[in-house]
Amino acid sequence: xxxxxxxxxxxxxxxxxxxxxxxxxxxxxxxxxxxxxxxxxxxxxxxxxxxxxxxxxxxxxxxxxxxxxxxxxxxxxxxxxxxxxxxxxxxxxxxxxxxxxxxxxxxxxxxxxxxxxxxxxxxxxxxxxxxxxxxxxxxxxxxxxxxxxxxxxxxxxxxxxxxxxxxxxxxxxxxxxxxxxxxxxxxxxxxxxxxxxxxxxxxxxxxxxxxxxxxxxxxxxxxxxxxxxxxxxxxxxxxxxxxxxxxxxxxxxxxxxxxxxxxxxxxxxxxxxxxxxxxxxxx
Amino acid sequence: xxxxxxxxxxxxxxxxxxxxxxxxxxxxxxxxxxxxxxxxxxxxxxxxxxxxxxxxxxxxxxxxxxxxxxxxxxxxxxxxxxxxxxxxxxxxxxxxxxxxxxxxxxxxxxxxxxxxxxxxxxxxxxxxxxxxxxxxxxxxxxxxxxxxxxxxxxxxxxxxxxxxxxxxxxxxxxxxxxxxxxxxxxxxxxxxxxxxxxxxxxxxxxxxxxxxxxxxxxxxxxxxxxxxxxxxxxxxxxxxxxxxxxxxxxxxxxxxxxxxxxxxxxxxxxxxxxxxxxxxxxxxxxxxxxx
Numbered sequence: 001x002x003x004x005x006x007x008x009x010x011x012x013x014x015x016x017x018x019x020x021x022x023x024x025x026x027x028x029x030x031x032x033x034x035x036x037x038x039x040x041x042x043x044x045x046x047x048x049x050x051x052x053x054x055x056x057x058x059x060x061x062x063x064x065x066x067x068x069x070x071x072x073x074x075x076x077x078x079x080x081x082x083x084x085x086x087x088x089x090x091x092x093x094x095x096x097x098x099x100x101x102x103x104x105x106x107x108x109x110x111x112x113x114x115x116x117x118x119x120x121x122x123x124x125x126x127x128x129x130x131x132x133x134x135x136x137x138x139x140x141x142x143x144x145x146x147x148x149x150x151x152x153x154x155x156x157x158x159x160x161x162x163x164x165x166x167x168x169x170x171x172x173x174x175x176x177x178x179x180x181x182x183x184x185x186x187x188x189x190x191x192x193x194x195x196x197x198x199x200x201x202x203x204x205x206x207x208x209x210x211x212x213x214x215x216x217x218x219x220x221x222x223x224x225x226x227x228x229x230x231x232x233x234x235x236x237x238x239x240x241x242x243x244x245x246x247x248x249x250x251x252x253x254x255x256x257x258x259x260x261x262x263x264x265x266x267x268x269x270x271x272x273x274x275x276x277x278x279x280x281x282x283x
Numbered sequence: 284x285x286x287x288x289x290x291x292x293x294x295x296x297x298x299x300x301x302x303x304x305x306x307x308x309x310x311x312x313x314x315x316x317x318x319x320x321x322x323x324x325x326x327x328x329x330x331x332x333x334x335x336x337x338x339x340x341x342x343x344x345x346x347x348x349x350x351x352x353x354x355x356x357x358x359x360x361x362x363x364x365x366x367x368x369x370x371x372x373x374x375x376x377x378x379x380x381x382x383x384x385x386x387x388x389x390x391x392x393x394x395x396x397x398x399x400x401x402x403x404x405x406x407x408x409x410x411x412x413x414x415x416x417x418x419x420x421x422x423x424x425x426x427x428x429x430x431x432x433x434x435x436x437x438x439x440x441x442x443x444x445x446x447x448x449x450x451x452x453x454x455x456x457x458x459x460x461x462x463x464x465x466x467x468x469x470x471x472x473x474x475x476x477x478x479x480x481x482x483x484x485x486x487x488x489x490x491x492x493x494x495x496x497x498x499x500x501x502x503x504x505x506x507x508x509x510x511x512x513x514x515x516x517x518x519x520x521x522x523x524x525x526x527x528x529x530x531x532x533x534x535x536x537x538x539x540x541x542x543x544x545x546x547x548x549x550x551x552x553x554x555x556x557x558x559x560x561x562x563x564x565x566x567x568x569x570x571x572x573x574x
Contacts, residue, residue, distance in 0.1 A: 007471035011381055017373030018382070018390065021445070024438055025397045028408050079301055086298035096303075103305040105565060109492070109557040110312065111499025113526045117533070117550040121315040125538060142308060149305070175294045203401030206501040206526070210533050232403040232502075239407050240506060249411070256407050260400065267399040271392055 039254025064228035071137030080148025136212020155189020188277030362433025371444030398442035406506030427509030451485020
């Protein structure tokens with residue numbers, strides 16, 4: 001086999017790899033979308049499950065997931081952005097940065113179920129919040145924190161250094177510089193991180209298993225100390241612990257489609273925000 | 284210049300305190316896991332717990348031996364790596380070295396979308412679509428096997444491996460490739476002998492992080508692998524991973540019982556693995572920055 005044939009063979013194999021990845025994505029999305037579409041109706045989206053979850057809708061689960069992920073982001077976003085501001089704008093000693101950086105990298109790698117265990121031990125048991133939206137949101141917040149910090153850091157670092165120098169040269173203080181000459185131009189990047197954080201929190205199951213999620217609740221949660229239903233957990237129990245798995249398959253697919261749609265819509269929004277502002281700001 | 288204004292200093296201190304919270308959180312996670320987990324050693328000695336294969340936490344004579352769970356995790360993870368490394372790295376080489384730029388522009392978001400699919404949805408897909416196919420193809424009574432878990436886990440870590448490998452390949456200076464072309468090497472020879480070796484540290488990091496992601500994944504493994512806590516003998520056996528053991532048993536366990544402590548010890552093992560993986564990855568990254 002000569003060199004040209006070798007190259008042709010290798011390139012074909014590599015192209016097949018890329019094709020496989022795309023094919024896998026389409027097969028999964030097509031399967032969920034085609035079988036789930038039939039289950040989606042106004043009632044499905046707005047009603048509670050009925051008849052031991054063999055009929056009815058998934059509204060309490062949608063509602064719970066929205067509350068949990070908004071709660072998580074309310075806690076994680078300010079914390080994450082402030083951390084990123086400190087790391088990029090303030091901290092001078094490199095040793096501090098190395099330690100904080102290592103902690104954030106490690107936090108990003110901690111398995112989600114370990115966050116669940118930790119959330120249970122600290123928030124549910126030690127602080128006595130019980131299994132509640134508060135404990136669940138706090139646990140999810142810890143999990144999305146590294147995502148927010150990393151994207152915020154990137155956003156802040158992408159603002160040209162000359163912006164800061166110009167502001168400082170005009171006599172502005174450090175915070176005035178950050179506030180008026182850096183943050184406004186980092187907003188698109190920060191927003192991308194925020195959306196990605198919400199999407200990640202909405203899709204995760206393991207951290208809320210023992211900190212927030214309930215199998216079935218007759219009414220919507222009314223305080224942060226209430227348990228809540230949630231979409232990912234609902235899909236898990238519908239597809240593994242239902243009385244009659246075959247009979248509820250359309251509900252399972254419907255739930256999977258709503259969750260997938262929600263998360264992918266958020267990710268798409270993040271991609272659009274990023275590319276829109278990348279075109280708007282050029283320096 | 285006069286003294287810094289008080290508000291300026293307050294902001295700096297505040298930001299500093301918040302930033303240091305990340306260190307505190309990691310320390311707290313370790314502390315809480317270990318403080319509960321080590322109490323299992325009061326019930327059995329570490330040698331049995333880590334190297335015994337009998338996980339029977341709810342029997343009359345309960346045993347909390349974790350080797351079957353550790354091996355279960357490893358079998359599924361290594362199976363997933365065998366599939367995801369060639370596909371992910373291959374895809375990364377194609378996108379960064381061969382594909383025309385407009386095609387790479389289209390494929391990039393597609394891979395980001397794959398990365399965004401919630402793990403419970405992938406687990407669901409493995410449960411209702413893949414498992415019956417495996418049962419049919421291999422003539423096993425249930426498709427909920429290590430193989431099923433490995434396949435869907437591979438899908439899950441593909442984006443991690445692809446993205447980091449692609450970044451590493453794109454960071455290889457153009458001059459390396461031009462030099463190779465100038466020596467008369469073909470495009471493929473350049474990729475094989477110049478670009479890929481130069482990107483190897485990054486590709487290694489990609490593989491390490493993919494491994495960490497896979498061994499720490501819960502829902503996919505919980506829903507796809509059949510959850511039998513026995514020593515697996517092959518890919519067509521049902522297995523139970525460490526993560527899925529915590530997920531399925533933690534809900535019913537009494538706080539402060541031996542079983543509760545045992546599950547926290549399993550959490551300690553997972554935490555230690557993720558810590559080691561990240562440490563190794565950041566050491567490789569650092570060595571790359573120095574050279």
